[in-house]
Amino acid sequence: MNLKRKIVILVAVCIAIFAPSASKSAESSRTEKPDSISKQVEEIFARSDKLAAERKQRSREYLSSLPDEKLAEVYAKANTPQQIQPSGISSLYKNTLEAVETDRPKIIEELLKRDSPLDEEEDKRFRSDNLKLADELAALGPTAVPALSLQMMGDYRRTGHRALTIEALVKMGPEAVEPLIPLMDSQDAALRGNVAYVLSRLSDARSTNVLLSALDDEDGNVRHYAIDGLIALGPKIVGREKLITLLINHLQDGNCLHASIQGLERYGDESAIEPLRVIERFYVLRGKADLRYPARQAINAILRRAGKPVNEVSWEDYPEKLPTYGELREAAQCPNPVIRCSAIIQLEDYKDEEAARFLIGRIKEEDNNYMVLDDIARTLIMIMRPSGKPPTASISGPVMQEAFNAFLSIPETNQELSASILRARKVSARVNDFISPAECKLLVAAITGARGVLIAAGETKVRLDRIERFKDMVRGLCLSSRDQNLRTECYLTISWVARVPPETGETWSAEQREELMKQLMPLLDSPNPDIRLIECLGCIGDKRIGGRLIELLQHQDSHVRRFAADALGQIGDPQALPALKHLAETDPYQYENGVYGVREAASEAVKKIQKTGLQK
Secondary structure, eight states, X not given: OOHHHHHHHHHHHHHHHHHHHHHHHHHHHHHSOHHHHHHHHHHHHHHHHHHHHHHHHHXXXXXXXXXXXXXXXXXXXXXXGGGOOSSSOOGGGHHXXXXXXXXXXXXXXXXXXXXXXXOHHHHHHHHHHHHHHHHHHHHTOGGGHHHHHGGGSTTHHHHTOHHHHHHHHHHHGGGGHHHHGGGGGOSOHHHHHXXXXXXXXXXXXXXXXXXXXXXXXXXXXXXXXXXXXXXHHOHHHHOHHHHHHHHHHGGGOTTTHHHHHHHHHHHOOGGGHHHHHHHHHHOOOOGGGOOHHHHHHHHHHHHHHTTOOOOOOOGGGSOOSOOOHHHHHHHTTSSOHHHHHHXXXXXXXXXXXXXXXXXXXXXXXXXXXXXXXXXXXXXXXXXXXXXXXXXXXXXXXXHHHHHHHHHHTHHHHSHHHHHHHHHHHHTTOOGGGTOOHHHHHHHHHHHHHHHHHHHHHHHTTOOOSOHHXXXXXXXIIITTOSOHHHHHHHHHHHHHHHTOOTTTOOOOOHHHHHHHHHHHGGGGGSSSOOHHHHHHHHHHTOGGGHHHHHHHXXXXXXXXXXXXXXXXXXXXXXXXXXXXXXXXXXOOOOOTTSOOHHHHHHHHHHHHHHHHHHHO
């Protein structure tokens, strides 16, 4: 037997012996118990953490070695990548160079917080090592998906594991789809968004129904990735007519607008042309965010498919100058609510009565669209807030009153909301049992707007009528709602009404304060009370809550401790002084700038209580 034949036989024997065991090893990694899989996942992420720490250290050394000019270029690129030229320092980031020359360590730390920049060769090495970790995670198979999903929940930013998890799931491929689908029912919005993103990249027909359902998700990121996923699936799976209808409808969703335009460019028919023309005509954002040109490109693609003539355009055909006041007003009345909101927000720059009256008129037109109403409220607040020292109002009292009345009237002018309230009153039921989530959001916008007008009027001592009606609306209609956002708006409003100057209107009466205390004091016994609840009870100023507030100074949440300290200062409870003094000296919580926020709040509370005692 010659040597060559002996080698062939030897190789065959080795394959016969070892191949089954290798196959069993690969199979065993997919059939191991969940706790074993979880341990493997944890071990791989521990190695990822070690790699990230090593990269950060190498990045610190790399950045420290750079001359000022190069460090300034890296920093400027991290802030405005679209403006950086390949050759040296330009006038666009001279300010960055000055910042580097003033405080290099601070610039380096800011860069390390955002990323860990390295030279090209080392960056490539670290990326390669990360990809190997992703391959290891993917090799664990679908039984690893539950353990991996934990790295995509709301606190993933603390771990930095999201990107590695997503890469692993995408590498896992189709077998990751079925275990991912049930996770779209999670209460964690971040997890739903990340799962939707993975499903959009995997583009598997089994995810069609869950992505369709996700289009109604309350979280914008989830809806955005759902649209991306449905576009990737395409008309053969989703259905052409259904997909086109969905894309047209989601031109009215700011989170899905850009993706919907791109989807219509690929698949749209002539039914999409008119809503796309609205975007081309009225869209008010400029620069890279401008969607007028993409809308026209989508229109042209549809016309070409229909065999009709097109209007060829380029970016240069759409001037970048900012819209005029007249153009913003026109856009604020266009059919697309996303554009209306954007135009309304930009009207904030026009702090005059003409803009204020225009927006007040829009309140009546938008009484069924809480998103637009919310932006109207916030813009009107900014227009009405006084400027200068002493504060000077740019809006007259009658216009402020008109805005206040318009927000108060929303529960009556909105047909669905007023019908819900009427149904509840007919059967003597709690109103909040009849109000839908969308109607709650309308009430949030109404309260936000009315409170904003009240604050502006208080700052300039402008008299407002109908404050009692506003109080009744907050106490009777909204405060007992099961909707957390609505209750929080009520808590904020209670605090501001307590601060109303006498020139503007009546604050809470003694009877009203007692009624509020009876309603709100039991809620303070929650293990994790709302910080705005704590604030509003402090503004009411009743010492009966002092004992509970002192207990909350030991709460694990630093925000609760800070608000409890503030509230104790408001009610002026001298029994809290020992606990507040201790907190002012020992609380460990620091803001990013190094300030001890809870300690400051406790110190201020001590001063207020001592000052109150001296005055007595």
